[in-house]
Amino acid sequence: AQSVTQLGSHVSVSEGALVLLRCNYSSSVPPYLFWYVQYPNQGLQLLLKYTTGATLVKGINGFEAEFKKSETSFHLTKPSAHMSDAAEYFCAVSESTGRRALTFGSGTRLQVQP
Amino acid sequence: DAGITQSPRYKITETGRQVTLMCHQTWSHSYMFWYRQDLGHGLRLIYYSAAADITDKGEVPDGYVVSRSKTENFPLTLESATRSQTSVYFCASRPKLSEREPDTQYFGPGTRLTVL
Numbered sequence: 398a399q400s401v402t403q404l405g406s407h408v409s410v411s412e413g414a415l416v417l418l419r420c421n422y423s424s425s426v427p428p429y430l431f432w433y434v435q436y437p438n439q440g441l442q443l444l445l446k447y448t449t450g451a452t453l454v455k456g457i458n459g460f461e462a463e464f465k466k467s468e469t470s471f472h473l474t475k476p477s478a479h480m481s482d483a484a485e486y487f488c489a490v491s492e493s494t495g496r497r498a499l500t501f502g503s504g505t506r507l508q509v510q511p
Numbered sequence: 512d513a514g515i516t517q518s519p520r521y522k523i524t525e526t527g528r529q530v531t532l533m534c535h536q537t538w539s540h541s542y543m544f545w546y547r548q549d550l551g552h553g554l555r556l557i558y559y560s561a562a563a564d565i566t567d568k569g570e571v572p573d574g575y576v577v578s579r580s581k582t583e584n585f586p587l588t589l590e591s592a593t594r595s596q597t598s599v600y601f602c603a604s605r606p607k608l609s610e611r612e613p614d615t616q617y618f619g620p621g622t623r624l625t626v627l
Contacts, residue, residue: 402552406551429614433618439621440601440618440619440620440621441554441603441618442618443615443616443625446614446615448614450614456577459579487553487554489554491614493614494566496542496559496561497542497605497606497614498544498556498559498569499554499556499616500543500556501546501553501555501604502553503552503553504553505608
């Protein structure tokens with residue numbers, strides 16, 4: 398069974414500050430890891446993903462995440478927050494085989510203060 | 512390229528009524544999924560389908576029925592709606608393994624369902 402824990406349901410940062418959203422996972426098989434973003438009243442948009450290869454992955458809008466197997470973590474970062482980054486962020490894990498359905502964390506709402 | 516669409520976007524119904532949520536994708540993706548989103552739970556898998564006429568239960572299937580007679584459509588039916596089924600429902604699809612980006616799911620805009 399897989400699970401995802403996102404630490405902090407709400408995170409508030411100032412514009413221009415570092416964004417750090419935490420994600421830890423558990424999986425009995427090598428995982429595929431994802432970060433999705435959801436803007437108000439919209440569906441989920443893929444930010445970035447890790448499947449195989451380089452453990453530091455870059456995504457859209459200046460976000461990146463690093464897969465750390467020893468820490469079972471996949472934290473999302475952005476060096477400088479922008480007002481448009483305000484949204485809800487979901488970390489998800491899937492199996493690398495079979496149906497590959499996603500197991501989501503409970504989400505982190507990011508607020509960006511001017 | 513319309514991608515993946517859901518209808519209706521908003522629905523209010525009463526306890527005990529049957530309601531069907533529609534999902535349509537234009538990519539001919541093999542896999543399709545239904546998730547529900549509830550505060551504090553993230554998204555949870557209700558049902559998924561690997562191809563036309565192949566469906567299986569996810570994490571929270573009770574009270575829901577799905578069918579998939581055509582690759583592009585994956586309707587979700589609440590046979591007798593309950594208040595606990597008030598939620599936002601998302602449909603998603605992904606390609607099969609032999610295609611490009613087989614691990615990425617693409618989400619529809621969601622249906623907000625209220626059961627009174």
